[in-house]
Amino acid sequence: MLHGHGDDGYRYGTKVVADFSTNVWYGGEPAGLKEYVFERWNEVNRYPEVLAESLREKIARHHQVPAEQILVCNGTIESIYLIAQLFTGKRTTIVIPSFAEYEDACLAFDHEITSLNWQDALELPRLKSDLVFICSPNNPTGQVFQDLQYWLKLNPQCLFVVDEAFVDFTEDQIAVLSLVSKFPNLLVMRSLTKVYAIPGMRLGYLLAREDWVGQLVNIKQPWTVNTLAIGAGHFIYDHFDKVQPPIKQLLSDKRMFVQELCKLECLEVMDSDTHFFLARTLVRNAAQLKEFLLDKHGLLIRDAGNFRGLTRQHFRLATQRPEDNDKMVNALKEWQTLYY
Structure with a gap:
């Protein structure tokens, strides 16, 4: 769409x-970010890092995970389309109502799509899908999905993709990132554009087991994250406690x-x-x-x-x-x- x-x-x-x-x-963006990025303007005369490697390392240190579990992307949108491409022709469940791009990406790669109402999903049903998209907190409802651990255990054959683009806007910041180490069938997407007010820069990342990230790297286009966006990411994590x-x-x-x-x-x-x-x-x-x-x-x-x-x-x-x-x-x- x-x-x-x-x-x-x-x-x-x-x-x-x-x-x-x-x-x-x-x-608006954090104080000092614009000046920091503009000071690096001359860096646009060279190609950016192929996989935003330096930012990947910094995000990994922030979450205390290996860098191989992180993939920096051109906004959450790139993550969504990469995952849809990896699962070309597979069966996918999308918990609705939710962000339209999950469905659009899956249609672009010939998925067999099933829509599951949010309330029905809270019943934690057994699924016949290969892939599940959940937005939590959900767009557009703003609701956080509960009891995900049990659903992960119940459907080990599914890769659960949880979009946490808005988790920073919850009071207790109820996140599922910590579950990645326990569940190989969990992938979490994060955005750096919503809470730091830089959607025009297109910057986000995903976190998953190394084998999933490796497969996504194999189909990812090079240089999708531009130099200024990488710089913005460095500024955010270098001043993390001050920019919230x-x-x-x-x-x-x-x-x-x-x-x-x-x-x-x-x-x-x-x-x-x-x-x-x-x-x-x-x-x-x-x-x-x-x-x-x-x-x-x-x-x-x-x-x-x-x-x-x-x-x-x-x-x-x-x-x-x-x-x-x-x-x-x-x-x-x-x-x-x-x-x-």
Whole structure:
């Protein structure tokens, strides 16, 4: 799905005052990162490291694993498509609703796809698949998947791919990386673009047993991670403790935001473990709501009607600055007055 994601304000002629459609940290990149990267501009005159080897080593030291268990990629997207390519023609289960690129990548490589509803997946069924995609915390619901260990034990024939692009936005940072050493059928994908607000740099990595990483290296294209992105990764891990955004405050703001939204009769707001969450308009549909909010107030939301398993009424909101959250609440009050 080349189009149909969030952060699509560039497609409209209206000025975006506040962007609730993207789940990237609104506070911008860490202080000093831009200067650090720009100082390395002359390095673009040479090819980057083939596999971003120096960053691979640094990430491995951070997680205290061998470098052979890490693969640095051009965003999580490259990881997804590499895995889909490795499993060409295989049977794949995708837990939905979730990120559309899992399905798109699998279709590109002739997978036999089964969609499994999130609630049904929580029952931890036995599977007949070779590959399973789970996003946790999930996009678009923001929910964390529970009891993964038991599901891994129950289906040893499946490679479970867990996308943890948003794990840094959970208060307790409930991660499954530590399970990789215990389960050979687990692969974890991580993003460095969401929490550090650098999605335009395209930077992420995956962690798995060495044999899985080795197979992915064998089909990976060279030089996919550019020199400036590698530099950004070095800056992040060299200053790791200093570059973390205020997640506790963000989640506190989110709770207050949701509390106000729940007072509106025209909406239904769903539970979430992250700063973003799903809502459902009880009047008209999300596409019409998106148009209203953008045209009348310059506020951009994510129409979630194109997520498999959701309806035309669903939309996603990511918590922004408190003053912008107030603007959204007031705009939705107007929507309610006009149409509910």
